[in-house]
Amino acid sequence: MRDLSLDGIVEIRGNVMLLSDEPAEELVRLSPRRAILFTHGDPADAAERIRAAGMLAYDVTGAYAGMAIADERVLRRLTDLDLAQIPTAAPFAHVSALFGRGADGWIHVYVHQELGHYVAEAVLDALAGLEGTQWH
């Protein structure tokens, strides 16, 4: 598991079907008028670029805690999502989450920042279960 919480995150409102992600960015469309952009670059720059394109954009970098997870069995123990459907939004460990897939094949999971610690605990617990150990 890798911590992605420092990645830039921009919430976008408007006709997001017109948008495409730039290099080092990943766009998750949640509806025709709402999307989340994950970026390794400066989220403020990304937000400005999108506002200039006529949409509303909010730098919500602190709003989400993110983690990259390599083991799909861990994910299957915490979500009923069909992993083939990624990128998408779905419940993860009983809370709402956004899913993406990194270039390295690892699955990226973003949850509301305030739930980050809890979700990290749940992932570590699931990992411990795979290893046949108790984490708590």
Add this chain to the structure above:
Amino acid sequence: MRLDPRDGERVDRSKPVSFTFAGWKVTGFEGDTLASAAFAAGKRVFSRSFKYHRPRGLLCCSGHCPNCQMTVDGVPNVRVCTEPIREGAVVEGQNVRWSLDFDLMSVTDKIGGPFTPVGFYYRTFIRPRAAWPLYEKFLRSAAGLGKLDPHAGHSRRYETEHRHARVLVVGGGEAGRKAALDAAQAGPGVVLVDEDARHARLTLAGVEVLAPARALGIWEGGLVPVDAGTTLYRFRAEKILVATGALEQPIVFPGNDLVGVMLPDGARRLIRDFSIKPGERAAVIGSDDETLAIADELAEAGIEVTKVIDLREARPRELAAQGGKGRVARLALDGEHYGCDLLVASGGRQPAYSLLAQAGARVEYDETLGVFVPTQIPDGIEAVGSVTGEGLSKVAPEPTYPGKGKCFVCICEDVTTKDMKRAIGEGFDSIELAKRYTTTTMGPCQGKLCHLSSIRVYAQENRMYESAIGTTTARPPWSPVELGLLAGRELTPARRGSIHWRHEEAGATILWAGPWKRPYAYGEHPEDEVRAVHESLGVIDVSTLGKLFVEGPEAVELLERLYPNRFGDMKPGRIRYGVLTSDAGRIMDDGTIARLSDDLFYVTTTSTGADAVTAWFEWWNAVWGYEVEIVNVTGALAAVNLAGPRSRDALQRLTEADVSAEAFKYLDAHEIEVAGVPTLALRIGFVGELGYELHFPSPAGEHLWDALVAEGAQPFGLEPQRVLRLEKGHVIVGQDTDSESNLYSAGMSWLPKMDKDDFVGKFALEHFGQREEKEKLVGFTMEEDVLPAEGAQIVIEGLPAGRVTSARRSEAVGEVIGLAWVPTDRSEAGTRVEIVIDRLRRGARITHGAFFDPSGERMRS
């Protein structure tokens, strides 16, 4: 009892394994089950029956029947016929008084029969009514299965795993394996599940095999939970292939439950898998070639076969198993007796259609086969192999055979043919009703071994055809499942703000506040924190507040229609307190609304209200279609409330912006930089002192918190905050209000702007405005220094008249203060009421307005 080593046996005779069986040390071999090892060691009684405590021995050896349910290492109801042997295991009988071989409660079988017919507890134990708890305790103790230790901790770690498959094959018999291989030819994503542990090492090209694993049912949407011991797989598949085969059915004759009566497959498994002689002298009863073929196998294993009865040719006038001490010793057939310690009997095979029926297939009686078969199988599901009836030969045993002794239809629940007849005689004239009355098919086998028999008996007694009787509804789970497996891992989402760990480091007592983990106080004396806020400087983490941006050219229109308040007249940079009301005019939530620009508002909600308020806003805007975006930034922004007489000075030292009283007035909202962090500063005061609510990016939470503490701010927790807000008479929505409270009864009649065209709840508020409220929310002070509990009763003239919603001891006020709902005619300031505290009535006086700094000078200074 072990035969010489045989080809195909599962046991490894070079690896002995020992365990304790009902207090006896038993040694078997690796590859044995607990039951096979115990049987090889001469053990014959594995359980006592549910009601009559009759001894029961191995019957199916397939994990279907209830006869070998035992408590293994403290876990009840383990079927030891499929439980692998393990060193040091402790296997104990259950539902037993004394021992498996001598159970004191078996007296029920000897003398209790006439007194314990089906449903006896409904009729016998009803008078006197007061004695029912005693009866219930006795009945629960005397009958049943294993016991759970209510004080036990987690015995195992259970997992839930969600799986998606293109094709899920249930059943690993010949047909299932072939179907799985065919499916794998078309592509990946094929999974086969089978309950037989022997299939654990099965390899099929392109197929993932899960064994031993039981499919528990087929739920809506094609969900198939699979019990794999300590992991519950929740499968969703594009296609489900059901290849569950057909199950051997017992024959209903007197003594059919005696120890030594076995199904052919049970005897076969003992011989083939474990090289065990199931008996010394055997009789065989069957109505199909497959059953009767067991006679040759028994003979080949060195067992003397004393009698073989082909029910297709014979119609016995008497057929009974007889013996002593609950064990079969002979077969009685038409006046003749045939000695045997093993009676292998089967009435043929019934397709195991239950999963298909759960999925919506019809189940119809097939006259040519004499069994029920699935028809009209729904889309996405396919049946293959003998579950369809394919390959089965006609079986038609009599529903019952005459003879002396108890004749069991359902061995799980100890239901006899006599019980069935009695139920029919009492008017339970449908199979569904009879099922509920007699509990036939409701035991651990879930009808696998008694459903067909009960229908045949029912048809016979009612003189109807089986096709007219039909089947009972098939419901999941198809097989018993551990509750722990269904419960899975316990996950309790906990929300923690970005400053949370600073609170932990400071030694705060952390408690649950709705879904949040929040500091209660930072020391033993919350009053010290209250004093710091009144006299100097305090800071509290309020990141839990809901925070929304409402932006767009029609933002004002949306907010004016959502809230009873007016917002169109607000200037950018100003704040207003707002209360959301439901369509019914009841108070839903409250918070502040800051206008940041003409088109941009910043809305805060209660800590537990963010998600509901966001949904409420979006739901209504979906109806109205205003050009507005609603963005929930609760997690993106942290927030702290800096409060106390020194708060202005402290803030000024951390910012270059002018925060003087003239430049930054009460209810102003300024975007400033604090300790280098871009911050939205709101000059509001929930705790009643000069104060600033600072909202800023949550990653900077700890940095800004540290900066404020370095300025001398005393962290204060929820408890001091509750005292401070109560001193001001500030309401907490959800604590001081409930689902019936409205703005008038809660003393906020100044808030709704009834001259607005419309807003959510206006119609109801107009109605409330025209009537006299029955009760009002008021303040009170106690006459003595005693603290009522929240929820304490208000008593007027000896009658309950209201309730306390909040109460605290206030050092600043010098009294115990609180808020309470009282009848409107008793809500005048100064009215005396009584409050029940520790069962005593204590006097209190009604007050209106704030208890502390009622003019709000400190807050506005």
